[in-house]
Structures are given as C-alpha cells and as structure tokens.
Amino acid sequence: MSAQQVLFDIPGPKARIRHAVYTVLTLVGFFVVLAIIYLGFNRSLGEGAPPLFSAEAWAVNPNGQWAAVRWQPFIDPATWTDYVIPGLLNTLTAALWAAVLALVFGLVFGIARLSDHAWIRIPAGAVVEFFRGIPLLMLIFFAMALPLAVNQVRPLLGLPPLQPGTFQVSALAAVVIGLTLYNGSVLAEVFRAGINAVPKGQSEAAYSLGMNKVQVMWWILIPQAVRSMMPAIVAQLVILLKDTALGYIIAFPELLRSFSLIGTRYGNVIPAALICAVIYIAINISLSRLAIWLEKRNARSSKGGTKGTALPTTAASGTFGAPGSTT
C-alpha cells in the first residue's frame, strides 16, 4: 500500500497546528546539529574556546577544519588529475573486473546449485554458503597472503618454495578476488531465486517442445530470470562498487586511498574525507537510480505477464533483492 495517503487522516485545524510545531522543532534540532558540527570542526567548542555567541566563535578559525588553506588543494586542477581521477579509475577498474567475474561466478554457482546431481549441487551450495558467511575484509586479507600460504604449504608436500616473482597477488587482484568470491556468492543466490521464480509452465512447455535441459536453462529460464532479477543484480553491483573502498586498507590506490594521500600531503584529512564521501554518494545514488528505473521499466513491460511470482519486489529500495547483501 502506498503508506503516506492511507496511514493518517487529512489534518484538521488542531493537527495542522501540531504539525507546524513539530516542523519547527525538527528544524531547530536540525540547525543545532549543524551548528555543533560547524563549531566542532571549527575548534570553537569545549575548553578554552571563545563564548558560544561571540563573533569569534563563528568566524572561520585558521586552525579549524574550515580554514581556506585546507580546502584550497581541491581548487587546484592538479589535485584532481594527479590523485582523484587515477583513484577513481582504479576504483572503477576493480569494480568492473569484480563485477564481470562475480556475474560469471554467480551464474555458474547459481545454476550448479539447481543441478539434478547431488555431487554438483552440494559442493556448490557449500562454496556459496561459505563465502557468503565470512567478512569481505577477511577474504581480501587472505587473498593478499596467498603467496605466503603457498610457500608455507609447499614444503609440507615435499616441494621447494616458489622463486620470488613466480606467483604474486597485487593489491588490485586481492581486492578483485575478495569482491568476486563474496558478491559472486550473493549473486548465485539471486540467480537461483530468479530461476526458481520463473513459472513452472515455462519449462514444462519448453520440454514438451523437445528442448533438452541445457536448452531450457539457456533459452527459457536464464533470460527470464535475469530480466526479473535485474534490479537486485544492479543493487548488488552498487554494493560491490562501494566495497572497493576496502582496498584502502591494503594500499590499493583507489579513490579513498587517493584522498588519504591528499590528506597526508596537505594535512587536511577531514576535508578530504568529506569530499571523498560526496563523490561516492553521487556515484552510488546514480547507480541506485538506475536500479529503480530498471525495475519500473520491468514492472511496466511485464504487466499481466509473470504475475504472482515470488519475486522480491522489495528491491524497490535497491537493496534487499538478495540476502546478505548489505556490506
């Protein structure tokens, strides 16, 4: 139901006054919070600070976070060409690699979990459940330590340790491996749910036309599943993009790491973090909008079609199409 119009009556005179009061209170609260943040970052709160209602407290403090010198680097085009754009490109590179690999991983394991053969179904299920259940950060740490692990295992098998340079995991690879395994397992569940949700009649009709299992899967089930799960898939890709920020921890030079380096060079850690957040939010909101648009288009074109399926329409918010998808 569309909540707003149904949950309350059209306000009468008393209710209108009450609402006006609440509105004013909310505004006051909002501005108080803003003021605290402004003053706090301006270093005009707490001990030794000028009195709250003096002009001094509100003037930009040259030692505070709002000092022009802390923001000036962002006017310099070199900051953008040297740090931000390379960082953004690395973020997008990692996200793109991981997105492609995760989709492949998800499709393979999603289908494998629906296999008629237990020896495929059960291991595939175990793999998916394993990678869905452990934190992405641990996967990245582990991927980074893989060469070390190999060299620790080889002597046990009676093999000599590897020569340096023969096997290495770059920071990019570690991030991509982690993101692929985690998001791939989530996508596997999305695909499985999507395939399960295609009405039985579809595959029955296809079999009766003489198609075999592979043909039914490839020509009938997957196209419909992908279309109906599109919002959930895009939502998961938004999460994947956001998670590339964890590369910061292993010094992968992505967007957040670039801003961290800007913060180091100019001593403006907090302004850099704020601008970084704005960029992430802009990218992610546009992607979420894409997800919503896709879903709307889907809903329009499939009117009266696959009605009554168990598809999670909750993906309107762009997030809960898939279980465990909110890193």
Add this chain to the structure above:
Amino acid sequence: MEAFFTNIDKVIDGFSWTVRLALFSALFSFILGVILTAMRVSPIGLLRGVSTVYVETVRNSPLTLVLLFCGLGLNSALGLSLADSVAWDVFWWAVIGLSAYTACFVSETLRSGINTIPVGQAEAARSLGLTFTQILRLIIIPQALRTVIGPLGSVLIALIKNTTVASVAGLGVQEASRQMKLMFDQGIAPVLPTFVGFAIGFLVLTLPVGYFFSWLSKRMAVVR
C-alpha cells in the same frame, strides 16, 4: 592448526569484540531503523524529508567513510568522548557508526514490509479512530515486521560481517579480523589454518543467524 590454538586467547579476545560490536549495533540500528521508518511515513513533510535524505546519504557512503567520520570527525575533531578508556571509547564510536549505517538498511527493509500490507488494514484502523502513532504501533509495524523477518536476518548477518571494518578507519577496534591480520603479519601462525580458523569462527556466528531467521520467517509468515 597448532599455532592457531596456541594463540587461542587472541582469537577469543578478537571474537569477543566482534560479538559485542554486533550485539549493540543490532539493538541500536533496529531502534533507529524503526524511528527512521516512522518518520518516513509520517504526516509531517519535513520529517519525511529528513529521513529520506539521511537514508539515501548514509546508505550510499562506504562504511569505511562512515566509520572514519565517527572516529576522526565526531570523536576526534569534535572531542566527543564516550568512555574513559581508549578501547571502550573507540568501541562505542564504532557501535554508533555501524548502527547509523545499518539503520538505513533496517529502515528500507521495514518500508518494503509496510508496502506489502493491504490498504484495508490502515483504512479499517483509521475508521476505528486510531491516531497515526497508534496505527503504526498496533497495526502496521507488527505486520510489517512479520513479513520482513527474513530480510532483517540478512541485515543482521551483513552487520556481523561489517564489524570487521571497525578495525580500521580511524578507530582500530581490536576485533577478530584485526587479530587475524596481526597473526599473518607477525608470522606467528601459518596463513591457511589461521584463515580457516577465523572463517569458521565467523560462520559459527552467521550461519545459525541465517537459519534461525528463515525458520522464524516461515513460522511467523502472514497468511493472506
């Protein structure tokens, strides 16, 4: 596995922080999520706006940045301290950051639950003369909650895994993944068994939650 068990005290210490982070954040994010949802459907336009902007902003920021803002911004720059000892101070700020982030997902989930409730429910409630808060509290939220138990379980699992980010991002809570990284770096334990040990630790936390919530959602399903 030997090295893993000789360092078992570090492992247990790490997971004790993980569990505490998850428990407190789950509690606070649920409360904040319900409040945000109530604001989102309230008759007051400004409250709806505040809730929408908050959810859209925080949901679309990387968790790392949210926690960085709590650690370097609110805790450090604003000088807001929540406990006397450093370990507990950063712990509570991590809880606040995780709750602020997770509440967005709780709110989005609840809102989608509300969307599944037939319009007649609210209309009937209004015709009985219930006020907005009564309708929410007695009619809408209880039903919405029952329909989204499964997705809420997913949010909780994601939260448990997200506690690992609190080890970085200007806070440095010494939780399980941090302990694992330390053991890797200092070479005091072989990589493979250590990883498997910690992975099992996380699976012990996440898998039962998943099964419990899917069992609960089946049990509590609203038959229509």
Add this chain to the structure above:
Amino acid sequence: MRIRRTSAALAGASALALTLASCGTAEVGGGGNGGDSGNGDTITIGVKYDQPGLGLLEGNKPVGFDVDVATYIAGELGYSPDQIEWTEAASANRETFLQQGTVDMIVATYSITDERKNVVDFAGPYYIAQQDIIVSADNTDIQGPEDLEGKVLCSASGSRSANNIVDSEENGGLGIGAELREAGNYSECMELLANGTVDAVTTDNTILAGFAAQNPDAYRMVNNPFGEEKYGVGLPKGSTEMCEKVNEAITKMWEEGKALEFLEAAFGETGFEYATEQPPLEGCA
C-alpha cells in the same frame, strides 16, 4: 552436457582470475639479478607515498630523502631516473612485495631487524634514525618516553613504534603503561594529535620531522631520541651480489657528500638535527 558447460565456464573464470593475479608482473625485472647494466630495462623500487620528507607522493611522483637515495643507488646500478618505476610500499606489504618479486628493491624507512632478515635481505644501513616523540606545541610535561605513563599514544597500523614503548621489557619494549589508539597511518595520527584525542605520537624522528614541518607551530618534537632504527635497502632473499653493489653505492653516496645534500634538501627547513656521518655497513649475508 550442462556439466561440461559449467566446468568450461569455471575454467574460463579461473583463467581470467589468474591473468589478473599476475597483472603487473610483466614489467618487473626478475628478482635479484636485474641491475647489471642499464640496457633499457627498468627497475621497480618501492618507497613510501605517505611520509613527508622521506617519501611523499607529490602529484604523479614521489619525493623525499628515501626517494633521492633510491634514485642515486639506481643510478650507480646503471639505471637512469626515467628507468625507475616507483611503487608504493606500505609498512604492511613490504615483505610480501619482496617475496613476491613485485619490486626489485625497497627504500622505505625499512628498519633492519633480525626478524625481517629471516625473510628478506638488507643492504646498508644508509641512515640510522632514532625513535622520538611529538606532542602538541602547548604540551610541556612530556619530555621523554617515561612521561608517557598513563597517556594516550597513537600507533599506526602495521608499525611497531608504539609497541616499543608499551611492550614489557622481556618483549624488548620499555614497559611504559600508555594507552594505544590505533590509526590507519601517521597522517591520521597527526590529525588525532592536533585534535587532542591522543597525547603523543611516536615513531622515527625522520618521519616525525617531516610531519612537523607541515605545520611547525602546532607541534613540538620532544628531541629525546632513544633506540635506533637502521634504515636498510630491502632486497629479495638471496641477492648477495646485488647487496654488495648497493653497499658500494651507499658508501660512495656518503663520500661524495650526496647523502648530506639529500638530507639537507629534505630536512633543512625543519630544524631537525639529522645525523651527518655514514653509519657502519652491516655486510651482506
């Protein structure tokens, strides 16, 4: 039939993953045998990107004392500056980079320790830094490590400096009861210090001098150095021959007065009294 498809797809995916894992190897000279002559090869050197004065990314290339030293050594090995490929070596990944062969050499405030000698080789040292403490300018009561009892000390992820103070004496520390607050790196530490969230930051005096120079009025170096950090040139395990050459280059760098030039360029304006003598070489294993 479906099984075959599945496994084919799997094979494809793993092939992709492998290609990806080996990304970046192509341009790296092989382990410890690169560097005989400048025959158009390149040399990959790991330096810090986030330490003012030592190795700081300014625009698209790093600058600082370590970078100058690395450039000089590479020059002696026959590589011109434009044959050097710079890579960021963070504290947490230096050993991994050398073991994997991601870099040929690491010049990144890399202290020679017995623990590290187990996994990598060191040439040098080319400089001996000491550990020091930095506090905010208005703090007067911290004059040395013993004054840190009960104070909050910032520790950067992957660095052992703070542990040198709080670890018990049998673990090689000073056994001083300070509380640790962990940050991602030293610039986050400096931010915490500027805000008064931590009372002090401790690490090598070279690193502290670089940060202090960014905002000289806000901080005070305690100037009560202790311990020693022998900065070495990290090389892959088993590169004795290379090590000898690097050692020759280091000695020449000090004899020609280049080392002092580099130190002056990095720290001249900071008031930091850097060491002016070449530290004794340790010899190659």
